[in-house]
Amino acid sequence: MQQTIRGADSNHRIVLAARPQGLPSVQDFRLEQTALPAPADGQVLLRTLYLSLDPYMRGRISESPSYAPPLALGEVMVGGTVNRVVASRNPKFREGDLVLGNAGWQQYALSDGMDLMPIADTKHPSHALSLLGMPGFTAYHGLLKIGDPQPGETVVVASASGAVGSVVGQIAKLRGARVVGLAGGLDKCRYVVEELGFDACIDRHDPQFAQLLAEACTDGIDVYFENVGGAVFDAVLPLLNEHARVPVCGFIAHYNDLGLPSGPDRLPQLMSALVYKRIRMQGFIILDQYEEGFEPFRRDMGAWVADGRVKLREDIVYGLDNAPAALIGLLEGRNFGKVVVRVADE
Template identity: 45%
Template sequence: MSAKQLQVRMARHPDRVLCADDFSVVEADMPTMAPGGLLAQQLYLSLDPYVRPMMDPVRSYVPHLNPGDLMPGFGVGRVLKSDSDALPVGSYVAGRFGWQEFASLDAAAVRRIDSGLGPVSTAVGVLGMPGATAHYGLTQLGKPQPGDTVVVSAASGAVGSLVGQIAKIKGCRVVGIAGGPEKCRYVIEELGFDACLDYRAPDLVERFIAATPDYVDVSFENVGGPIMDMVMGRLNAHARVVLCGAISQYNTASRSTGFEVFELVRQRASLTGFIISEHMDHWPGAFAEIAQWIKEGKVRYRESIAHGLRSAPEAFMGMLTGKNLGKQLVRVADENA
C-alpha cells in the first residue's frame, strides 16, 4: 500500500456557480488508524446536493467549509485494519469518508453493511442516506393517504425517484417534475409515476394544472424557486409540504422564494423542513422496508457512476445541473480488487 493517497479539497469559496478552480486534487499522507477505530478503503463516494451550500461562508446547520478543507461526503468501503471486533478486516462499512481514497473512522460512527440487502453501492444510495431521506420525509412528514395527489420535484434524482415510488405503493396519484423528455420518460415508464412534467417546457404551468385536477395534498420539495412557487399555488386544504432541498438556489445569490405565504393559512397547510441525520433511529427500519420493496419489484433505482476520485468535481457539478439519472456516485476503487 502506498504511503500517499488522493484527496479532493475545496480550493476557495465559489462565486455562485461552481467551477473546476473551486476544487483541488492533492496528494496527502495515508491516515493513521486511531485506537479503537478502523482504517477503510473507500469504494464508492456519494455525491449529494447538501454539500454545495456548505461551500458558502454562511450560517447553516453544519459548519461551512474553508479553503483547504477536505470535501465532505458519505462513502462505503472495505475495512483494512480494525480495533473493533464488530467490524473485522474485510467487512464493508458506510460512513463519512469524505472525498478521499482512505479514511480513519470511528467504529461507533459507521454502520456495517449487510451485503444481503443489495449491491455495496446501494449503501450510499437507495439503501443509504438518500433512501432514508425519501422514506422518512414522505412517510413521517408527508403522511400520504390513499387517493392523495403527491408532487415530487427533481423526480429522477436519488431522493425524488424513491419518494414517488413509495407514494405509489401507498396508493397515491404521483406527479413528478424533472428536466427533459428523457428523464420524464424514465420517471413514468420505469418508475411508474402517473405523470411527469419537464420544468423547461414553456407551458409548464398549464400542464401542471392539467396534471393536478384535484390539487396537491403532499409536495416533496427538492428544488425550490419558481417550481416550488407553482406547486404552492395548488395546495389542497391541510396539505403537507416537505422541504428536503432547494437545488435550484444553491448557485444563486438569492435564497428567497416568491410564493404567497398566506396561501398556507388559507389552506391550513403545513410546511416542514428536515435534516435526515437528526433521525438516525429511522434508518434501519427504512432500509429493511425499501430492500423488501426492491425484492418484490415495487421499487427500482439507477446509479450514475463516475470513475476515479479525480472525476468527483466534474461529476458533482454535473449533478447540480441535472446531468445525472438516479444516484450520482464515484467509483473510487474496485470492490473486487
C-alpha cells in the first residue's frame, strides 16, 4: 500500500549516469524522482538526514577491479547515512528511531533492519558517520593494529585534516608518539597543530615539501599512515626507519588516473627499502574488521570523544543535489574535514 509520510509523496535520488573518465564530473550523475516506497512485512521506511561522502566512492563508480563490485549504471549511489525511521513493519524498530544505515544518495529508502544500528548520540548524530563510524574505525584499526605506535616514535599522517587522518594523529598522540601531519594548505596545517594537537604539519603544496618533511623528521619516520600516495609517498619513503610500519587505507592521488603515472619506475626503490629496512607495509579494508574489532573501537572512541581527547571538524554540504559536486571537491582535496551532506532538516 502506498503511504504518504509527513507530506512527502515522492523520493529524490541520485544515480550513476556514466562511468567517469578521470576526475568525475557532475554529468556523471543524475537526479531522479520516484514514487515513495512503502515497507513490506519486516521492513522499515527510512528518511535520510545525513549522507557521508568518502573517497572509496570513486572506486565504486569505476569498472576497475576492487574489493566490491562496481555500481551499475542507473543504480543509486552508495553511502553511509543517518536515518530516521518514519514507518515500520519490523518489530525491532519503531517510528522515530534514529539509526545508522546505508540508504545511499536518496531521501528515502527501505531496509529489512539487518544493516541498521541504533544511534544513541542524538545531539551529534552525524558523528556516527565519522568519529564513531567507518572513518574513525579505519583510523583506529589501521594505526593501532598495523602501525602500533610506541611512545617517542615519530608518526607521519597523510591528509591530516581529513576524516581519517585527523583521528589517526590524535590517537597517536594519546599513545605518546610525536606526530607530524601532512595537509594541503596553511589553514589546514594551522588547524592540525593548534586545534588537534599535532607536533608539526607540512603543507604538501609547498615547493620545498620534501625538504621540510625531512627537517621535521630528523629521527626518521617510524609509522606512516598512508591514504594519499603520489608525491607525498615519494617524499616519505627515503625517511622510513628500519622496522617502520606503513598502514595503507587508500591512495587518493591516483584514484582518477587513466594509466600508469609518468616518471621513473619507483618499484625498485620501494622493494629495496622494504627488504633492507624490514618495513611492514600492509593494506587493509575496514569491512573485514567489523566483526571482531568494532566493539572495542566503539568503547574506546566513545570515551575519547566524550572527554574531548578526540575531535573532528565537519565540512557540511546542504542539499542532496549538491552531493556530486561535493564528492568531486573531496577527490580534489578541496574539503576541510569530514564531508557530510545534510539531506533533510527535522
